[in-house]
Amino acid sequence: MDAMADPFGAYRPRLIRLAYRMLGSMSEAEDIVQEAYIRWHGTDRAAIREPGAFLSRMVTRLCLDHLKSARVRRETYIGSWLPEPVVESALDPDGEDDLSLTLMMALERLSPLERAAFLLHDVFGMDFEQVATTLDRDPAACRQLAARARKHVRDARPRFTVSSDEGRRITDAFFTASRTGDLATLQNLLAENVVAYSDGGGIRKAFLNPLLGIRRVAGFFAGAARKWDSDIPSVVYRGLIDGLPGVITRESDGELQSLALQIENGLVTAIYIVRNPEKLRHVAASAGLSEH
Template identity: 70%
Template sequence: MLPPDGDAANRFQPLRPGLVRLAYRMLGSVAEAEDVVQEAYIRWHQTDRSAVREPGAFLSKTVTRLCLDILKSARVKRETYIGPWLPEPVLDTDGAEDRAEDLSLTLMMALERLSPLERAAFLLHDVFGLGFDEVAATLDRDPAACRQLAARARKNVRAERPRYAIEREEGERMTDAFLAASRSGDLSGLRNLLAENVVAYTDGGGIRNAALNPLFGFRRVAGLFLGVARKSAGQLPPVLYKGPINGLPGFVTLEQDGMVQTTALDIEGGRIVGVYIVRNPEKLRHLADLAN
């Protein structure tokens, strides 16, 4: 006989935030992560929970396998995606800076380049601390194979991890300076902020205007913001939020078309080396309340 319904919810809810974090890192989508965790709860509800010794391990396995199923079709979708693909932005509104490293956009983009099994092995072991025996049980592989998967993944993502954590105050100062220079069309100010090898990614998903390819180098990136400043004719979009976005300093604006946009800044050595702009409205639905 199944335990009572209240037991299912009481044992599931404390594990839910970690399961959402796992699913989001696997999929790069807030909405899909929430859907996966909801499906995991339904399966948990239907399971003979008295036979489950470790609910956390059971649910992590369920979420991972559901994510792997989605990633099989997601690969096809990403191959036909219009323009650069960026993960859905997640705002740090609770000050949990200890999550910055495994949330960063650079790391999330590195994960995107891995195979689904490599991504799962790396996340389960390196980020969520599962032993390789548990990883093996989740992926239906032997522990030695999971070690190899994680090692290959680790090698590919190591270069993308931040070399040092930028102080929050420094991130805020750079964000304010970038906002001022980019919105006013201040070329001198941008030159003082942007690295020569800066890269800008704009993800419009073919729905809103965005560059179809990453922009490399100071001249092209500065030209993007100078052009936007000229077109705005002094009508600056309101800033709805300033703070960490996927572990990077950033801000959210309400653009002239009435939709929100997120901008995150990757900073190294006092210079901005990466600008990540998400404009695709399908990736910004969870931020709609900011505009109200």
Template identity: 70%
Template structure:
């Protein structure tokens, strides 16, 4: 006998947060992740659940396959994307389930360079702890092939993992200092904060003004922020949030055009080596409430 609909919802809801995290890591988009999980929920209602022994495994498989379908068309979209592509920013929520998981923006960008199957195998095994037999059933590959996919992916992303996690208070100190220096145009302070080989990525998506290519080196990156400071006459924008953004110290501001913006900082050995700025309003819709 088919379980009642209420039972389907009761079984699904505890699994929803993990499914959204899986879909987000696959797609780099919160909106698309939530859409995928909602589609999985519809399919869960339509499934003969008497035949499902492990709801979590079944739903992870469903979500992964839906994500793989989206990634096939996403590759074409990314090839025509204007400027650097960054994943949608996720702010720290204090959710205990997220602690210990690697959500870093640098890892998300490394995942973007993998093939969809490599990404799926790596995430399902290394992040979510599934065995290769389960992964094989999800990807329609044999376990040995899935093991190879995960190994190739692991090799490619290993260099992107931080060698030493930054101290929380040190991250906050440097975030405060960078916010003040970059918006006031304090070149001396920027010199003390930025590494010589710093790189800056700005994702405007062709909708808002942004550098069309990553900027490399202290001279070009500091020049960008000095120009921003001059344009805004050294005024500091309203600070809406300060904390972790995709696992990196950062902040959310309300810019002069009335749109929110996120800035995340990759810090190594006391210097900022990477700056990741999201200005594309289509990737910031979930943060608009911060400005209200």
């Protein structure tokens, strides 16, 4: 069926971005959009005046339903839960939104309705009448939902931008120092209030609770380096990971690991490490890597 007869394909990238921003999982986002595709073909499309708005409503509602069970799973998740890492251009090749992993973490702290109202209005450009129809709320309530979400996102947004060259330089320096146990360099790279997260999902080793402060974070990486193999693991991808500079490595156990850094004013303020292999399957495919 051609694009004129079935416009779903033209909207699919946007729907994937919306579902991923709602769920924090690319694999789950693709499942949701596939379900929307099936339902789309069961509708009377001749009666649909605005396919894009109709499909966005459908995907949002499917995501809200999905989050009811996802919330339960995350309450029993072992250790820190981080969004599935997505490599540069795999999610938003046209740069239509600037929600980095840091801001995704801010969205995660919102209620599903707050997240949906913010994404639909602020990121995907729906007016509040359309948002209200999608969420089955009145426009005034949707404005309040979006306003609360906007404040959280604004508070989490980095105060300083980092150039690609600086991001790569700091990421390379941090990666080398963390794997060689260079405590002095680590301390020079980290902000005083740095926080580190590690997501192993109970499948691979990871620290269960976030590490807070330069002393604990630098001390952890310096100490861990003494326990790792002397060979630094190979870097198989270097670039943006969900909007942040980072690297993907092949570790000594043969599994992949992603490392993304939030950098502000020349210092690392947050470290996001994903080791859960279930969350790295999609990133492996996007970066042209095999899992083993």
